[in-house]
Amino acid sequence: MRFLFDKNTWQEIYGSISKNKVRTIITVVGVLWGIFIYITLAGAAKGMDHGFEKAFETIARNSLFVWAQSTSMPHEGFKTGRSIQLKVGDTNALRNKIPELQYIAPINVKGAFGDSAATAVHVDKSGSYTVWGFFPVYAKIATKKIYDNGRFINKEDMLQARKVCVIGERTQQELFDKNEDPLGKYIRIDNVYFQVVGVHKFSQSMPFETDGDIIIPFATYKKLYNTGNNIAFFSLAAYDAADAVAVEKKIKDVLKNVHRVHPEDERAFGSVNIGEIFNQIMGFAEGISFLSLIVGLATILGGVIGIGNILLISVKERTKELGVRRALGATPREVRALIIMESVFLTLVAGVIGIILGAGVLALINALTEDIDFPYSNPTVPIPYVLGALLVMVILGTLIGLIPAQRAVSIKPIDALREE
Amino acid sequence: MIEIKDLHKSYTMGSNVLHVLKGINFKAEDGELVAIMGSSGSGKSTLLNILGMLDEADSGEYTLDGVPIRDLTETKAAKYRNKFLGFVFQSFNLINYKNALENVALPLYYQRMPRKERHDKAMKYLEQVGLKEWAHHLPSELSGGQKQRVAIARAMAAEPKLLLADEPTGALDSTTSYEVMDLIQKINDAGNTILVVTHEEDIAHMCKRIIHLRDGVIVKDEKVEQVRASAYV
Numbered sequence: 192m193r194f195l196f197d198k199n200t201w202q203e204i205y206g207s208i209s210k211n212k213v214r215t216i217i218t219v220v221g222v223l224w225g226i227f228i229y230i231t232l233a234g235a236a237k238g239m240d241h242g243f244e245k246a247f248e249t250i251a252r253n254s255l256f257v258w259a260q261s262t263s264m265p266h267e268g269f270k271t272g273r274s275i276q277l278k279v280g281d282t283n284a285l286r287n288k289i290p291e292l293q294y295i296a297p298i299n300v301k302g303a304f305g306d307s308a309a310t311a312v313h314v315d316k317s318g319s320y321t322v323w324g325f326f327p328v329y330a331k332i333a334t335k336k337i338y339d340n341g342r343f344i345n346k347e348d349m350l351q352a353r354k355v356c357v358i359g360e361r362t363q364q365e366l367f368d369k370n371e372d373p374l375g376k377y378i379r380i381d382n383v384y385f386q387v388v389g390v391h392k393f394s395q396s397m398p399f400e401t402d403g404d405i406i407i408p409f410a411t412y413k414k415l416y417n418t419g420n421n422i423a424f425f426s427l428a429a430y431d432a433a434d435a436v437a438v439e440k441k442i443k444d445v446l447k448n449v450h451r452v453h454p455e456d457e458r459a460f461g462s463v464n465i466g467e468i469f470n471q472i473m474g475f476a477e478g479i480s481f482l483s484l485i486v487g488l489a490t491i492l493g494g495v496i497g498i499g500n501i502l503l504i505s506v507k508e509r510t511k512e513l514g515v516r517r518a519l520g521a522t523p524r525e526v527r528a529l530i531i532m533e534s535v536f537l538t539l540v541a542g543v544i545g546i547i548l549g550a551g552v553l554a555l556i557n558a559l560t561e562d563i564d565f566p567y568s569n570p571t572v573p574i575p576y577v578l579g580a581l582l583v584m585v586i587l588g589t590l591i592g593l594i595p596a597q598r599a600v601s602i603k604p605i606d607a608l609r610e611e
Numbered sequence: 612m613i614e615i616k617d618l619h620k621s622y623t624m625g626s627n628v629l630h631v632l633k634g635i636n637f638k639a640e641d642g643e644l645v646a647i648m649g650s651s652g653s654g655k656s657t658l659l660n661i662l663g664m665l666d667e668a669d670s671g672e673y674t675l676d677g678v679p680i681r682d683l684t685e686t687k688a689a690k691y692r693n694k695f696l697g698f699v700f701q702s703f704n705l706i707n708y709k710n711a712l713e714n715v716a717l718p719l720y721y722q723r724m725p726r727k728e729r730h731d732k733a734m735k736y737l738e739q740v741g742l743k744e745w746a747h748h749l750p751s752e753l754s755g756g757q758k759q760r761v762a763i764a765r766a767m768a769a770e771p772k773l774l775l776a777d778e779p780t781g782a783l784d785s786t787t788s789y790e791v792m793d794l795i796q797k798i799n800d801a802g803n804t805i806l807v808v809t810h811e812e813d814i815a816h817m818c819k820r821i822i823h824l825r826d827g828v829i830v831k832d833e834k835v836e837q838v839r840a841s842a843y844v
């Protein structure tokens with residue numbers, strides 16, 4: 192092992208490598224390509240991973256939406272085709288029967304599903320906007336980033352059915368002057384005055400959300416539009432540990448029971464399960480990660496075998512040189528070490544260059560995709576992966592070097608010297 | 612310095628056995644300059660390679676500087692070669708991608724001498740063979756005579772007890788041959804023991820003693836009046 196730390200050894204190896212440039216370059220290219228592929232693929236997979244995570248960052252991972260439709264089976268004397276109406280009271284049934292649920296937010300909305308939107312007016316400006324009736328807890332399921340000094344609707348707003356609203360970015364732009372602070376100002380929504388308490392940054396957490404909407408307390412919505420105990424749909428979030436699919440089924444079972452729907456009626460309630468979608472996408476991203484690992488390792492292996500091959504040829508070409516070295520006093524061990532270290536050194540140099548090039552390409556892709564709507568961000572390859580790849584290369588380089596190294600000393604020095 | 616007794620060597624090729632050395636007995640003292648002569652195929656190189664521990668005898672005794680040489684592993688042989696022996700070959704055997712200085716320094720590397728020291732010493736020996744200015748040239752940029760002088764410097768750099776030269780002038784024209792012999796004589800003058808294999812009479816007579824090999828035995832062993840190569844240079 193001592194020779195590993197001997198400067199002379201490395202000078203000797205560097206000498207033989209740097210003076211056989213063509214051989215060195217050809218040798219290096221195979222492994223370089225392998226590690227480059229590996230780093231680029233693994234990094235890109237990670238980037239996609241991050242991209243998907245980012246796409247989901249404004250909504251609870253284990254969340255889902257449930258709404259009512261109409262029945263497709265007769266049950267308890269009701270005919271097929273009865274439309275079901277979700278009620279505020281369903282909340283308690285869900286909360287009591289499904290302990291896995293962390294948050295339950297009944298939601299009402301006007302202007303999202305083909306019905307006419309609300310008209311909002313501020314001084315001389317007006318527009319049509321979707322109006323949401325939210326419980327404050329909704330903010331726990333889908334994060335709403337509120338701009339400076341504003342706030343989301345809170346408990347007090349609910350209890351007193353305050354006429355306050357949180358407006359979207361576009362709503363602000365359309366109803367207010369550029370330099371006007373909307374906070375504390377009043378807008379007229381379907382002829383009722385509401386005070387603006389916050390402006391939220393647009394983030395898509397439901398498919399039908401837009402940047403131009405108005406959020407008011409659920410209780411106020413009920414009064415404004417006279418919805419009684421009716422609700423449009425539920426937004427729910429389960430605890431992280433819960434199984435999204437199982438929770439979804441439980442929710443539907445409870446609702447079927449409450450609304451006297453046939454237990455096997457699959458059409459009575461609709462749902463979108465974010466948790467399930469998220470898991471599928473992440474599974475896909477993981478698959479890509481794994482694939483890139485396999486492809487990368489296979490390519491590296493191919494490259495290292497290439498190095499072994501070229502070293503084998505080079506050992507044959509250098510038979511005489513190695514014979515001379517042995518005549519001058521190189522022991523078989525020293526000759527073997529020279530060949531193995533050349534192999535390891537070449538593998539490592541190739542690896543490091545490959546990693547640098549791969550990182551460069553990743554940075555380039557990141558820069559190019561930054562401004563477009565593509566689930567790709569911050570592509571990185573975890574340091575342990577990189578170190579692991581380097582370690583694998585050192586080990587493979589050593590193993591593959593053993594063959595030509597053994598070949599180099601298997602021939603007697605006198606026969607090596609006689610070689611032409 | 613060296614003593615060999617009843618040395619035998621044969622080569623087997625298929626079913627043919629070629630008995631090359633059939634009982635060689637021979638002794639050389641410190642400071643001798645011995646020529647080994649004989650026709651082509653007479654076993655000169657075989658003998659020299661056995662003395663140089665590049666090859667092994669089938670039987671017989673070999674003592675080098677009082678050390679009995681036997682049961683050699685390749686590692687042990689390598690260490691002896693490094694410590695005791697210097698080689699000069701007909702075809703120079705320089706490493707083509709190393710410059711003259713690096714070639715001369717190579718045996719010192721295997722002695723684990725630090726780089727700086729190694730290079731200083733190599734430079735000293737290159738200077739002795741008159742090639743200091745050529746230190747950083749590759750072998751391909753040198754003439755045949757220069758290459759052989761680099762090879763001699765390399766052989767001497769390790770300060771061996773015994774210098775073995777197998778047809779050192781075999782690839783050179785006569786003027787260059789004499790230059791090389793002049794160098795060998797000077798090294799011998801300094802007290803080094805040298806064996807030179809040759810089949811050329813004039814080269815042999817530049818040594819102090821000639822051993823004639825024929826049919827695997829020494830047929831004649833004579834002291835000669837040394838012809839100084841400098842007379843021809």
Ligand SMILES: Nc1ncnc2c1ncn2[C@@H]1O[C@H](COP(=O)(O)OP(=O)(O)O)[C@@H](O)[C@H]1O
Pocket residue numbers: 622623624629631649650651652653654655656657658
């Ligand atoms: N490795 C070998 N295998 C078989 N025959 C050999 C080998 N080396 C030398 N010989 C034979 O042994 C004989 C002596 O060779 P060598 O010592 O090289 O002669 P010289 O140097 O005197 O010309 C020659 O006939 C040669 O062909």
Ligand SMILES: [Mg+2]
Pocket residue numbers: 655656657777
């Ligand atoms: Mg010969």
